[in-house]
Amino acid sequence: xxxxxxxxxxxxxxxxxxxxxxxxxxxxxxxxxxxxxxxxxxxxxxxxxxxxxxxxxxxxxxxxxxxxxxxxxxxxxxxxxxxxxxxxxxxxxxxxxxxxxxxxxxxxxxxxxxxxxxxxxxxxxxxxxxxxxxxxxxxxxxxxxxxxxxxxxxxxxxxxxxxxxxxxxxxxxxxxxxxxxxxxxxxxxxxxxxxxxxxxxxxxxxxxxxxxxxxxxxxxxxxxxxxxxxxxxxxxxxxxxxxxxxxxxxxxxxxxxxxxxxxxxxxxxxxxxxxxxxxxxxxxxxxxxxxxxxxxxxxxxxxxxxxxxxx
Amino acid sequence: xxxxxxxxxxxxxxxxxxxxxxxxxxxxxxxxxxxxxxxxxxxxxxxxxxxxxxxxxxxxxxxxxxxxxxxxxxxxxxxxxxxxxxxxxxxxxxxxxxxxxxxxxxxxxxxxxxxxxxxxxxxxxxxxxxxxxxxxxxxxxxxxxxxxxxxxxxxxxxxxxxxxxxxxxxxxxxxxxxxxxxxxxxxxxxxxxxxxxxxxxxxxxxxxxxxxxxxxxxxxxxxxxxxxxxxxxxxxxxxxxxxxxxxxxxxxxxxxxxxxxxxxxxx
Numbered sequence: 411x412x413x414x415x416x417x418x419x420x421x422x423x424x425x426x427x428x429x430x431x432x433x434x435x436x437x438x439x440x441x442x443x444x445x446x447x448x449x450x451x452x453x454x455x456x457x458x459x460x461x462x463x464x465x466x467x468x469x470x471x472x473x474x475x476x477x478x479x480x481x482x483x484x485x486x487x488x489x490x491x492x493x494x495x496x497x498x499x500x501x502x503x504x505x506x507x508x509x510x511x512x513x514x515x516x517x518x519x520x521x522x523x524x525x526x527x528x529x530x531x532x533x534x535x536x537x538x539x540x541x542x543x544x545x546x547x548x549x550x551x552x553x554x555x556x557x558x559x560x561x562x563x564x565x566x567x568x569x570x571x572x573x574x575x576x577x578x579x580x581x582x583x584x585x586x587x588x589x590x591x592x593x594x595x596x597x598x599x600x601x602x603x604x605x606x607x608x609x610x611x612x613x614x615x616x617x618x619x620x621x622x623x624x625x626x627x628x629x630x631x632x633x634x635x636x637x638x639x640x641x642x643x644x645x646x647x648x649x650x651x652x653x654x655x656x657x658x659x660x661x662x663x664x665x666x667x668x669x670x671x672x673x674x675x676x677x678x679x680x681x682x683x684x685x686x687x688x689x690x691x692x693x694x695x696x697x698x699x700x701x702x703x704x705x706x707x708x709x710x711x712x713x714x715x716x717x718x719x720x721x
Numbered sequence: 722x723x724x725x726x727x728x729x730x731x732x733x734x735x736x737x738x739x740x741x742x743x744x745x746x747x748x749x750x751x752x753x754x755x756x757x758x759x760x761x762x763x764x765x766x767x768x769x770x771x772x773x774x775x776x777x778x779x780x781x782x783x784x785x786x787x788x789x790x791x792x793x794x795x796x797x798x799x800x801x802x803x804x805x806x807x808x809x810x811x812x813x814x815x816x817x818x819x820x821x822x823x824x825x826x827x828x829x830x831x832x833x834x835x836x837x838x839x840x841x842x843x844x845x846x847x848x849x850x851x852x853x854x855x856x857x858x859x860x861x862x863x864x865x866x867x868x869x870x871x872x873x874x875x876x877x878x879x880x881x882x883x884x885x886x887x888x889x890x891x892x893x894x895x896x897x898x899x900x901x902x903x904x905x906x907x908x909x910x911x912x913x914x915x916x917x918x919x920x921x922x923x924x925x926x927x928x929x930x931x932x933x934x935x936x937x938x939x940x941x942x943x944x945x946x947x948x949x950x951x952x953x954x955x956x957x958x959x960x961x962x963x964x965x966x967x968x969x970x971x972x973x974x975x976x977x978x979x980x981x982x983x984x985x986x987x988x
Contacts, residue, residue: 595835598786599849599901600825602818609852613839 462661469652469665478648479669485565485634485644490627492570497577502607504582515578522575528636531568534559535640565637573630580622584615624681628674635670645669739764739799739905739936740785746793747780754780756960757794762905767937769947769968772957773983778940781957782907785938786827787820799826799904825853828898832910834890836882842869842893843878846900854901861900868896872926888919892926899930906930908939912946944988948972956980 455461469475503515522530533540538555545551588611596606638647649662656662686699698706740762747755754777762768770778783789784796787804795812796803804820805812815823837845846865850856869875872892882890891911898906908927912920924946931937931950941947947954947968954971956964956979964977972988975981 591831591833591835592837594788595829595831595837596849597821598788598824598827598829598831599898600821600823600853601849602821602853605852609848610837614837 460660461664462658465658465661466664466668469649469658469662470668472652472665474643474648474652475645475665475669478643478645478666479673481642481644481648482631482634483673485569485637485642486627486631488566489569489573489634490630492566493573493577493626493630494623496571496574497581498612500574500578501581501585504578505585519575519578522572527568527572527633528639530572531564531637531640534564534568535561537564561637561640561642564640565634565642569630569633569637573626576626577623580626581615581619584617584619585611587618588614621681621685624677624684628677628681631674631677632670635666737800738762738797739766740938741797742781742784742794743796744794745781745784745791745796747777747784747789747791754960755784755791758957758960758962760955760962762936762938764936765934766952767931767935767939767950769951769954770938770940770957771942771944771947771954771971771983772963775959776957777960778957779909782829782909782938782940785905785907786824786829788829790814798823821853825901826904828901828903828906830891830894830898830906830908830911832913834882834887834894834914836890836894836897838882841879841881842874842885845882845893846897849897849901865896865900868899869893871929872896873922886919887915888922891915891923895923895926895930905936905938908937908941910940910942912941912943942987944972944984956983958983 456463500515500518503511504519506512506515537559541555544553544555544558585607592610592614593606596610597603601610634644635646637644638650641647643651646666649666653659653662682699738761740760742758742760745755745758745760746753754775758777758781760768760781770781772778780789784791785798785803787796790804795805801823802812803823804815806815807813836842837848840848843862843865846868847856847858847861850861850864851858854861866875866878869878872895874889874892874896877885877889877893882893885893895906895911911927912923915923920943924943927937927939927946928950939946939951949968951968953965954968955962956971956975956977958979964971964975964980971980972984975984
């Protein structure tokens with residue numbers, strides 16, 4: 411026993427002074443100001459009767475609103491799919507050896523990026539005025555543009571083709587991020603260009619392509635609100651139809667906004683984890699997720715733990 | 722001198738040398754990097770290309786498997802003109818598919834390894850056999866594992882390139898090239914990107930390969946390797962072959978002033 415206590419004594423001599431971390435009063439003050447402003451905002455939102463919260467509650471799960479969300483999601487998925495597939499094709503065209511192919515892709519991208527998507531939507535919607543019958547230049551083919559171009563097809567064409575222009579730039583950046591030595595090594599092994607693109611270059615480009623594509627998907631979800639101008643019954647248009655009848659404009663816009671926030675939040679969380687997944691190859695250790703950061707914050711600032719440290 | 726070489730080059734399209742370059746010229750824009758190269762590599766021979774940077778060694782190596790086009794002269798590999806079809810008096814560049822088929826015979830190892838980082842070691846090895854040779858997975862895998870064993874990396878089949886040291890990566894790269902069963906191996910400064918203590922393990926694999934009778938063309942700054950392994954050393958400078966011969970002759974007793982100056986600076 412006596413042998414045990416002796417080294418303990420020397421240890422406590424070193425332990426005599428406890429370490430106190432630096433205080434940050436500025437952080438507490440700025441946090442207090444922000445919380446105060448937040449409370450002010452919350453109070454006005456809750457007490458202003460013009461928000462019509464009871465009306466919001468009444469319509470939030472209205473059948474036509476829910477159906478509108480369905481159309482919005484459907485449009486988002488279809489238009490993103492068109493955008494990604496066509497975007498990859500355009501990106502490959504942009505880096506082709508053939509200058510005509512390259513220019514064609516460049517012209518496509520500049521046209522669709524250079525005009526507002528709202529204008530494009532109106533163009534597609536009024537295509538029948540431009541080409542009353544669609545023949546594709548093939549004898550025997552004669553389609554009535556008015557019958558083909560419904561509001562929905564105009565919306566899909568408008569948003570999808572516009573999205574392809576942006577996706578092609580994202581995919582191109584991804585392809586260019588893969589160093590040339592990869593294609594060279596594949597070429598030296600006798601792997602042809604198409605296989606090299608599909609098996610070697612694109613899988614590596616994904617790490618660069620995925621994060622902005624997630625952004626684009628969220629942007630697309632919100633951009634679908636634009637097609638309300640060509641009377642596609644998506645979320646915003648469904649809300650508009652109701653307030654045109656009841657004049658409860660603000661509450662119904664709140665309904666639509668709340669739903670947009672809910673869906674984009676779900677997409678954001680998904681995007682965050684997809685990004686983390688594709689970052690795996692590139693970094694040795696991943697940064698903590700917000701949840702992990704929160705747990706760490708609580709652990710570090712735990713008053714009980716602080717007390718223990720002071721003792 | 723060049724006339725005699727061109728004569729012999731014309732005759733050497735049969736089962737003669739493994740690689741033959743005759744008056745090969747190559748420019749990048751205005752800059753001429755190969756100014757008429759004549760070179761012959763016999764079957765089973767190990768040739769080291771040495772010379773200062775910018776002398777055209779790597780470019781010449783990349784012309785052999787047509788990673789670079791040439792602007793003059795001709796390059797034969799295994800008796801066939803590489804990358805071009807002779808029609809009348811003109812050499813027409815071959816379609817890409819045909820060039821790919823020729824490249825199957827020519828393995829290449831790069832300075833920066835260029836392994837595919839999204840695939841593990843085994844997948845790196847069997848990718849080309851499966852895509853290009855249309856080989857079934859089991860037979861490609863069997864050969865790949867045997868090759869990994871021979872380069873001392875049998876336990877790394879499931880590792881990803883990033884998890885390996887530079888020396889291990891380069892040995893994987895050599896195994897990947899060998900997995901296509903090439904007739905000739907090209908090495909483009911295979912140890913230049915390695916930490917000094919990792920150079921030896923790569924050179925050992927290359928020595929084993931040379932001993933097995935593989936035809937090899939090696940661009941290198943490793944004079945000791947050249948002296949120990951090369952059947953012939955070729956000194957290049959400013960787009961010309963300045964001097965060539967056995968390692969003893971070229972490195973031990975250089976005749977040309979530029980060779981002497983270069984060797985004095987690296988030895």
